Amino acid sequence: MNLARVAQRLGITECRLQGLQETIIRESAWPEPRLLRFEKETSGIEAGTVIFENGEIVFGYPKIRRPLMLAAAIKRHFSDIVAVEEKMNGHNVRILSLNGEIVALTRGGFICPYSTEVARRLIPESVFEKHPHRVLCGEMVGPENPYVANDIYPTDSIDFYLFDIAEKNHRGTLGVHKTHEFAQEFGLLATAFFGEFRKESAAERIKQIVIKLGRQGREGVVMKDPENIVPPLKYTSSKTNCSDLAVAFRYYNDYALDFFVSRAVREGYQSVEWNESEEERRARALSLGESILLPLVDTIKSAQQGENIVQKVQIRVKSLQTARDFEYHLRRSGIRTIFEPPEPDDGGYLIRITKLVMSTNDKTQALLEGEMW
Amino acid sequence: MNLARVAQRLGITECRLQGLQETIIRESAWPEPRLLRFEKETSGIEAGTVIFENGEIVFGYPKIRRPLMLAAAIKRHFSDIVAVEEKMNGHNVRILSLNGEIVALTRGGFICPYSTEVARRLIPESVFEKHPHRVLCGEMVGPENPYVANDIYPTDSIDFYLFDIAEKNHRGTLGVHKTHEFAQEFGLLATAFFGEFRKESAAERIKQIVIKLGRQGREGVVMKDPENIVPPLKYTSSKTNCSDLAVAFRYYNDYALDFFVSRAVREGYQSVEWNESEEERRARALSLGESILLPLVDTIKSAQQGENIVQKVQIRVKSLQTARDFEYHLRRSGIRTIFEPPEPDDGGYLIRITKLVMSTNDKTQALLEGEMW
Numbered sequence: 178m179n180l181a182r183v184a185q186r187l188g189i190t191e192c193r194l195q196g197l198q199e200t201i202i203r204e205s206a207w208p209e210p211r212l213l214r215f216e217k218e219t220s221g222i223e224a225g226t227v228i229f230e231n232g233e234i235v236f237g238y239p240k241i242r243r244p245l246m247l248a249a250a251i252k253r254h255f256s257d258i259v260a261v262e263e264k265m266n267g268h269n270v271r272i273l274s275l276n277g278e279i280v281a282l283t284r285g286g287f288i289c290p291y292s293t294e295v296a297r298r299l300i301p302e303s304v305f306e307k308h309p310h311r312v313l314c315g316e317m318v319g320p321e322n323p324y325v326a327n328d329i330y331p332t333d334s335i336d337f338y339l340f341d342i343a344e345k346n347h348r349g350t351l352g353v354h355k356t357h358e359f360a361q362e363f364g365l366l367a368t369a370f371f372g373e374f375r376k377e378s379a380a381e382r383i384k385q386i387v388i389k390l391g392r393q394g395r396e397g398v399v400m401k402d403p404e405n406i407v408p409p410l411k412y413t414s415s416k417t418n419c420s421d422l423a424v425a426f427r428y429y430n431d432y433a434l435d436f437f438v439s440r441a442v443r444e445g446y447q448s449v450e451w452n453e454s455e456e457e458r459r460a461r462a463l464s465l466g467e468s469i470l471l472p473l474v475d476t477i478k479s480a481q482q483g484e485n486i487v488q489k490v491q492i493r494v495k496s497l498q499t500a501r502d503f504e505y506h507l508r509r510s511g512i513r514t515i516f517e518p519p520e521p522d523d524g525g526y527l528i529r530i531t532k533l534v535m536s537t538n539d540k541t542q543a544l545l546e547g548e549m550w
Numbered sequence: 551m552n553l554a555r556v557a558q559r560l561g562i563t564e565c566r567l568q569g570l571q572e573t574i575i576r577e578s579a580w581p582e583p584r585l586l587r588f589e590k591e592t593s594g595i596e597a598g599t600v601i602f603e604n605g606e607i608v609f610g611y612p613k614i615r616r617p618l619m620l621a622a623a624i625k626r627h628f629s630d631i632v633a634v635e636e637k638m639n640g641h642n643v644r645i646l647s648l649n650g651e652i653v654a655l656t657r658g659g660f661i662c663p664y665s666t667e668v669a670r671r672l673i674p675e676s677v678f679e680k681h682p683h684r685v686l687c688g689e690m691v692g693p694e695n696p697y698v699a700n701d702i703y704p705t706d707s708i709d710f711y712l713f714d715i716a717e718k719n720h721r722g723t724l725g726v727h728k729t730h731e732f733a734q735e736f737g738l739l740a741t742a743f744f745g746e747f748r749k750e751s752a753a754e755r756i757k758q759i760v761i762k763l764g765r766q767g768r769e770g771v772v773m774k775d776p777e778n779i780v781p782p783l784k785y786t787s788s789k790t791n792c793s794d795l796a797v798a799f800r801y802y803n804d805y806a807l808d809f810f811v812s813r814a815v816r817e818g819y820q821s822v823e824w825n826e827s828e829e830e831r832r833a834r835a836l837s838l839g840e841s842i843l844l845p846l847v848d849t850i851k852s853a854q855q856g857e858n859i860v861q862k863v864q865i866r867v868k869s870l871q872t873a874r875d876f877e878y879h880l881r882r883s884g885i886r887t888i889f890e891p892p893e894p895d896d897g898g899y900l901i902r903i904t905k906l907v908m909s910t911n912d913k914t915q916a917l918l919e920g921e922m923w
Contacts, residue, residue, distance in 0.1 A: 243923050250920035250921075437814070445799070461839070546626065
């Protein structure tokens with residue numbers, strides 16, 4: 178690897194790069210190709226940025242910030258027009274081609290064997306033949322997404338929706354319009370585009386979009402500058418905030434504490450901004466309370482009946498090696514699982530996976546036996 | 551100070567005591583008398599344990615643990631009989647006499663100037679004349695409790711309710727019966743005693759007591775071993791869990807994250823243990839949701855109207871010096887306040903205090919202006 182060139186592409190000195198290699202840059206030797214990952218953001222380089230052995234860099238996808246007061250944030254943040262796209266609920270991947278092979282990187286900069294197999298199935302080879310330096314940024318969603326399984330999208334398995342395009346070795350992305358043109362050119366799915374609005378009326382229009390998405394169980398929106406000058410923002414439906422809470426309280430001892438509070442606080446701001454009536458606020462309070470109480474009750478009752486608290490997901494693979502690799506990938510990510518024997522299915526294999534939720538399971542068992550909190 | 555004797559009373563070696571002085575033992579030179587405080591629990595010595603200059607020790611009041619499944623915990627924890635007392639909602643103090651002067655220690659082992667003045671007014675001198683080594687452990691409650699103001703108890707100002715008795719230089723306490731006898735002998739208020747129950751029927755009886763207390767806005771119960779062999783346990787009403795949440799969400803950026811989650815989880819366990827109907831569960835979910843949403847909405851609306859997010863409390867003192875000392879005491883505890891000019895009242899002074907809730911205030915202002923979370 179030519180360190181000087183890599184440092185230059187990263188926009189830092191060679192000396193700084195060497196310093197980082199001992200601290201926040203980590204090597205990932207598996208699966209091939211080997212790479213270096215930025216474990217945290219530093220010197221303006223996003224977390225999840227990856228340097229491959231040949232010196233090629235894929236920058237991390239920037240974290241999208243979230244306002245709690247939509248209208249005020251739009252007014253403050255955007256210059257004139259706001260382009261609105263759907264925010265989908267799955268996992269973020271960056272797909273690229275390296276030495277003629279497609280790989281899919283997770284947010285953190287690991288190669289995910291399952292996402293890679295899915296990407297190889299879904300992305301036509303012509304994409305990277307024509308644009309070998311492109312990085313496709315998008316969301317993998319569907320019921321066979323083992324990170325975040327979701328039934329609300331039109332797929333029985335897992336699909337990839339493009340939401341942005343980057344270039345290897347370059348920061349920044351190509352923006353809304355080029356992304357949709359690109360998707361159309363190659364017949365890729367892209368996240369739904371809801372239109373462009375003047376900043377004065379955008380908040381009201383987005384509110385209506387978000388309410389409608391919420392009714393369909395869909396997550397929310399990403400607001401983008403069509404000129405791609407200021408960074409995007411995101412905003413979610415009440416339904417999403419509540420269903421996040423429902424998942425978190427179902428596995429209440431396995432989630433970070435700030436996850437709970439941030440979702441509840443979003444509900445407060447949305448209720449104020451949307452100027453709700455007492456009746457609407459009561460309905461929101463009930464949904465909020467139910468999304469906390471009912472999953473807790475379910476979890477506790479399951480444990481009372483002697484069931485283990487687990488999360489069941491499934492994947493569908495062409496190659497059994499992918500499943501074995503994915504099992505190892507989850508293990509290195511700290512997720513404990515049980516992979517059931519593969520069920521041959523339609524030229525491939527269906528594999529049911531049980532994700533163990535050890536902390537909630539153990540805590541709930543102990544509390545049921547009269548242990549103290 | 552005779553270090554050897556102090557170490558012996560603490561049950562540790564002199565060498566260990568010296569080691570601790572550089573780490574978790576802190577000096578508090580103000581207000582007089584000077585003392586050393588254990589900032590954390592160590593070597594089985596409770597946090598808040600205090601060593602005075604004359605070598606006398608007041609052990610910290612042990613933390614009372616909380617089961618989430620009441621019946622299972624009672625069965626597991628108690629040997630036969632469970633004595634049930636009210637858990638009151640105020641602040642825990644230890645009152646003692648040192649060189650003929652009454653002082654009140656906070657949970658953390660500081661002398662609180664206001665609690666000390668209150669203790670001097672409420673505790674008859676005969677108590678310590680007759681029992682100079684006694685330490686009165688109890689709760690200060692009422693609307694003029696500046697830590698936790700509460701209107702539900704029969705006082706217009708602040709009262710002290712005895713809940714246990716200790717002896718200087720000795721671990722452990724004298725237990726339920728001696729405490730109530732002592733209170734009666736000296737005409738002190740003591741926390742309500744709800745009776746003694748066999749462990750088989752205790753959970754059901756306590757449930758009824760807790761529901762009734764909840765309806766009155768009162769906090770819950772402490773369960774004690776009448777023989778004082780196993781440590782006490784505590785259990786609170788749904789109303790208390792929800793009103794804790796209401797306070798925490800009103801000042802959502804100033805509370806520790808685990809405060810929120812633990813209260814919500816308690817509701818889940820109570821709902822399961824009490825085997826609630828769908829209707830009851832729905833009502834609980836609504837209260838829970840409202841205790842989160844409505845205080846958030848209030849806080850955000852107040853900030854929208856340009857009001858500062860503050861907490862208003864008041865104290866009543868005989869001496870203006872107490873007020874000045876208390877102001878300093880709050881400041882050293884990291885609480886920012888504005889003390890209004892004293893209002894002469896009934897031979898003393900009423901002082902209104904505004905506690906600044908800086909973090910929530912600043913965060914809410916910023917979010918209203920469209921800042922990101």
